[in-house]
Structure formats: structure tokens, C-alpha cells
Amino acid sequence: MAGxxxxxxxxxxxxxxxxxxxxxxxxxxxxxxxxxxxxxxxxWNAPIDSVQGVIQKILYVxxxxxxxxxxxxxxxxxxxxxxxxxxxxxxxxxxVASAQVGVLFCTLMMITGPIWAKGTWGRWWSWDPRLTVTxxxxxxxxxxxxxxxxxxxxxxxxxxxxVYGIVGVILIPLNYFVIEIFEARSMHPANLEGGSLGExxxxxxxxxxxxxxxxxxxxxxxxxxVEALRARAxxxxxxxxx
Amino acid sequence: MSYVVAVYILTLGSLxxxxxxxxxxxxxLLSDEGDEANGQQ
Numbered sequence: 410m411a412g413x414x415x416x417x418x419x420x421x422x423x424x425x426x427x428x429x430x431x432x433x434x435x436x437x438x439x440x441x442x443x444x445x446x447x448x449x450x451x452x453w454n455a456p457i458d459s460v461q462g463v464i465q466k467i468l469y470v471x472x473x474x475x476x477x478x479x480x481x482x483x484x485x486x487x488x489x490x491x492x493x494x495x496x497x498x499x500x501x502x503x504x505v506a507s508a509q510v511g512v513l514f515c516t517l518m519m520i521t522g523p524i525w526a527k528g529t530w531g532r533w534w535s536w537d538p539r540l541t542v543t544x545x546x547x548x549x550x551x552x553x554x555x556x557x558x559x560x561x562x563x564x565x566x567x568x569x570x571x572v573y574g575i576v577g578v579i580l581i582p583l584n585y586f587v588i589e590i591f592e593a594r595s596m597h598p599a600n601l602e603g604g605s606l607g608e609x610x611x612x613x614x615x616x617x618x619x620x621x622x623x624x625x626x627x628x629x630x631x632x633x634x635v636e637a638l639r640a641r642a643x644x645x646x647x648x649x650x651x
Numbered sequence: 652m653s654y655v656v657a658v659y660i661l662t663l664g665s666l667x668x669x670x671x672x673x674x675x676x677x678x679x680l681l682s683d684e685g686d687e688a689n690g691q692q
Binding site for chain 2 (some may be wrong): 463474513520525628634635642
């Protein structure tokens, strides 16, 4: 799955963190394949909800995508913080890689949510507090990724992006707890600690979260490797020009 | 049922597609490195 390393190419010049990430990608990929099979089986055999019907099975996709997005943006903030403290580019590359994977998860969450809403609420979108904050979160990190792709390399860009990523992460606790804050005005069900999960849905939900968590890390590890290889290619290109 | 199928195909297809894209880009970068290393020898 992850063993297509070209002959003669090594990662000895990589930062230790990036070298370990590259080494971890293959075993995490195999773990993901195994988990995916179990995940598919548990979702297929999960009970049909008596109120929503089969559409409730979107539960095993939609919240795991949200948690993956949260994780991506938290790692982006952590990478930015580490960069500000150390000035080491490896942490900036981690922040960028994590934001990209986080935006993928967040985008899929923003697509799957309205599909579920159409089937249960009868409309694609509502200015529900959580939907509104999630849309804002998505805008913030799409802007991060787009601006990083246009801004080019440089310490100044990395520092500004680090601060932006750290400030943006404030939206995550707000997004999670907005249901409690606007309890009466939210169409979303209560958070899990509120006991909103039906009987027999715990295991598939757990498997969904575990599988998407591992999928997030697999994609992040490969993304980190790609970022490191791109950086090394840029250094070689600069050396050739001298 | 069609909504559920659409969600699963869209989500899993996107994640797999993104993963394949990353692996392809990584293979291309490694191949370029290998070509450069061979050219220098």
C-alpha cells in the first residue's frame, strides 16, 4: 500500500519526525484496510432506526468526518505553535499537511450533513447554530489552505499562517458546545454525552470513528511525506540554479 | 436508501481518491529523485 519507494531514494536527509511518519504510513495503511472491512460489516448489520429509517446510517459517516476535521485543525494549531517556538520548517509543513486533510474531512462533513438533513428535516440547510459555526470553520480552513497554496514559501508566511491556525482552532470547542449554548434553537441532536445514541448503534459508531481516525492519520502521514519530498525537491532545484 | 448509498459512495470514494492522488504524487516525487540520482552517477 505504501511501499512504492523509488530505487536509490532515501529519506536520510529528512527531519526525524518526517522520517518516522514515512515509515509509519505502510503499517497504518494495512491497519486501515483491516478496520475498513470490520467497519463495513458493523454498519451493514447495524439496527435500522425506528424513527428515521435507514437514512440514520449516515450517523456512521457524518460525525466521524467532523471529528477528523477537528483533529486536523487541532494538529494545524499545534504545528503552528511548535513552529513559532522553534522556527523549524518541519512543524510548518505538518500544519499545512494537517490543514489539507482536515479540509477534506470538513468538506465531506459539509456535504453529507445536508444530505442527511434533506432526508430527515426535509430541507438541505438550516441556519442552525451548529451548521452556521461549522460553515464558518470550513471557510476559515479553506482560506488557510488556499492562501498557503498562493503565498509561496517563507518564514513570514509561515508565522502568519501559524497565528491564523492557532486563532482558528477556537471555533472547534464553540462548534462542539454550540448545541448546549443554543439548546432551544438547535435542530441537531444532543452531543453523545447527552445519551442520543440508540441501542445497538454504539459498536458501529465506535468502529466508524476508529476507522475514520485511522484513515485521517494514514492520509496525514502520506501528506507529510509528500510535503517533505516537495521541500527536498525545491532545495535541489534551488541548488541547481546556483 | 438512495441518500445513504450516495453518502457512502461520495465519502469513501473521495477519501480513497484523495489517498490514490497522494500516493501517485509521492511516487512521482520519488521517481524524480531516483532519476536525478541516476543521472548524477
